[in-house]
Amino acid sequence: MRPVRIAVAASALCLAALTGCTHTGGGPSPSPSASAPSASAPGNARTRIVIKDFVYRPATLTVxxxxxxxxxxxxxxxHTVTATGAGKPFDTGNLxxxxxxxxxxxxKPGSYPYICSVHPYMKGTLTVR
Known part of the structure; x- marks a missing residue:
């Protein structure tokens, strides 16, 4: 029986090494706030704005x-993400x-406020640095 146990244990270790291991921390996941936090993105990284519950998440983004x-x-x-400043440098169109x-x-570095053209009370700011 001992060689079978060793083989099973070795197989389990190999499988764990091949698939990796994750740890979620065991605590509850934080829920997004209604005020939508701000975020920063590293240079030339692809980042996201999610529209949910009539809120941009994040509402303030620095890139x-x-x-x-x-x-x-x-x-x-x-919804849309439509710049409101001069020249309106970005607009998603209706999504x-x-x-x-x-x-x-x-x-050009600066602060670029935006709204949803369908729901103008939805507001966000894109900061370029």
Whole structure:
């Protein structure tokens, strides 16, 4: 019996090594706040804005010039991410539930406020540094 146990243990170790190991920390997952936190993205990284419950998550995002930003609509209503400043440097157009679009952060550093053109009370800010 002993060689079988060793073989089973060795197989389990090999499987664990091949598949990796994750740890979730055991605690509850934090729930997103209604105020939608801010976030930063490393240079030229692809980052995301998720629209859910009529809120941009994050509502304030700091990125480097030219960063690709994926916008995902997880609401049942259509939404946009439309810059409100001079020249409106980005606009996703209408995104229905489950749709996504990619926008590119402006190349000029600055603060770029945006709204949902369907629901103008939804507001966010993209900061380019």
């Amino acid at each position: 480097r010039p030219g960063t690709k930003i994926t916008v995902v609509n997880e609401d049942s209503a259509p 229905a539930q489950g749709q996504s679009a990619v926008i590119t952060a402006p190349t």
